[in-house]
Amino acid sequence: MKLQVIGDPVLHSKSPVIHRAMLGLLGLDILYTPHVVRRGELPAYLAWAREHGVTGFNATMPHKEDLLPLLDGVDPMARAVGAVNTVCLRDGGWVGFNTDGGGAAAALKNAGMDPAGLTITLLGAGGAARAVALALAEAGAERVFVCNRTLARAEELCAHDPLGRLSPAGFDPDILRRRAEQSQLLVNCTNLGMEGCPHQFADFSFLDALPAGAGVFDLIYHPAETELLAQARRRGLNALNGLPMLVNQAVLALEHFLNRPLDRPAMAAVAAAALNQN
Numbered sequence: 001m002k003l004q005v006i007g008d009p010v011l012h013s014k015s016p017v018i019h020r021a022m023l024g025l026l027g028l029d030i031l032y033t034p035h036v037v038r039r040g041e042l043p044a045y046l047a048w049a050r051e052h053g054v055t056g057f058n059a060t061m062p063h064k065e066d067l068l069p070l071l072d073g074v075d076p077m078a079r080a081v082g083a084v085n086t087v088c089l090r091d092g093g094w095v096g097f098n099t100d101g102g103g104a105a106a107a108l109k110n111a112g113m114d115p116a117g118l119t120i121t122l123l124g125a126g127g128a129a130r131a132v133a134l135a136l137a138e139a140g141a142e143r144v145f146v147c148n149r150t151l152a153r154a155e156e157l158c159a160h161d162p163l164g165r166l167s168p169a170g171f172d173p174d175i176l177r178r179r180a181e182q183s184q185l186l187v188n189c190t191n192l193g194m195e196g197c198p199h200q201f202a203d204f205s206f207l208d209a210l211p212a213g214a215g216v217f218d219l220i221y222h223p224a225e226t227e228l229l230a231q232a233r234r235r236g237l238n239a240l241n242g243l244p245m246l247v248n249q250a251v252l253a254l255e256h257f258l259n260r261p262l263d264r265p266a267m268a269a270v271a272a273a274a275l276n277q278n
């Protein structure tokens with residue numbers, strides 16, 4: 001049995017560190033390696049992987065969407081998100097899953113920010129926002145306002161919500177303040193504040209509109225503390241970065257690879273420790 005993470009670029013991926021730590025804890029002698037696969041090379045990779053004993057792989061840019069039509073089966077959540085990040089060989093066929101949203105929901109629950117029953121302001125409508133918004137709705141959020149610079153993308157995302165809990169909104173400061181006033185949790189799924197992103201939030205006044213005790217979850221983990229999280233902490237809000245989501249989506253991926261439930265807290269702890277040392 002061999003596992004991989006594919007993408008282009010992929011050598012910077014933290015997945016090998018995380019998965020090797022979890023496999024080590026389980027005492028499993030399974031190789032997990034990064035493998036560069038360029039756009040357009042997926043069909044050749046799938047054939048190669050099968051021939052070379054690869055039974056599962058994670059996928060990152062630019063393959064998450066392109067994989068869908070090439071697989072033999074796709075899990076309903078991955079189908080709804082329109083992207084897969086985990087692919088397993090099952091009964092001779094490739095089956096795709098998306099663990100991003102489940103990883104985000106688990107990270108929130110573990111941090112005492114269970115989304116069930118909450119009204120949530122979610123910023124962004126890209127790939128990560130889509131997975132997280134659908135997972136928050138599935139986890140029982142009362143309402144999720146999907147606020148995006150390009151309103152049409154937020155509308156398109158919300159149109160795919162089978163539970164009817166997502167509402168599209170714009171991104172100007174006034175709208176963000178009004179949505180935040182109604183919310184107990186704010187989730188940033190944009191690139192704003194990410195290392196290498198030249199842009200930043202124009203102002204953070206929407207944080208003042210959140211009620212006392214509200215949570216702010218930023219999917220970004222580079223830097224470990226974004227300006228958004230620093231501003232949230234300064235206001236006494238509960239701040240959470242993207243590392244626990246990264247770890248928890250990997251735990252769920254490993255459950256798919258091994259096709260059995262794992263001790264999730266133990267897996268997450270060993271993965272987080274390995275990341276800290278790296």
Ligand code: NAP
Nearest residue numbers: 124125126127128149150189190191194199219242245246
């Ligand atoms: P994406 O598909 O490119 O989406 C980017 C989003 O950011 C879009 O909604 C875009 O709005 C918005 N945006 C970009 N620049 C903006 C600006 N100047 N002003 C306002 N909005 C802006 O990216 P993604 O794959 O969803 O990733 C989003 C973030 O999540 C990244 O920082 C990534 O590192 C993080 N992430 C973390 C994890 C984890 O495990 N922790 C997993 C996945 C992703 P428009 O639609 O208007 O362009």
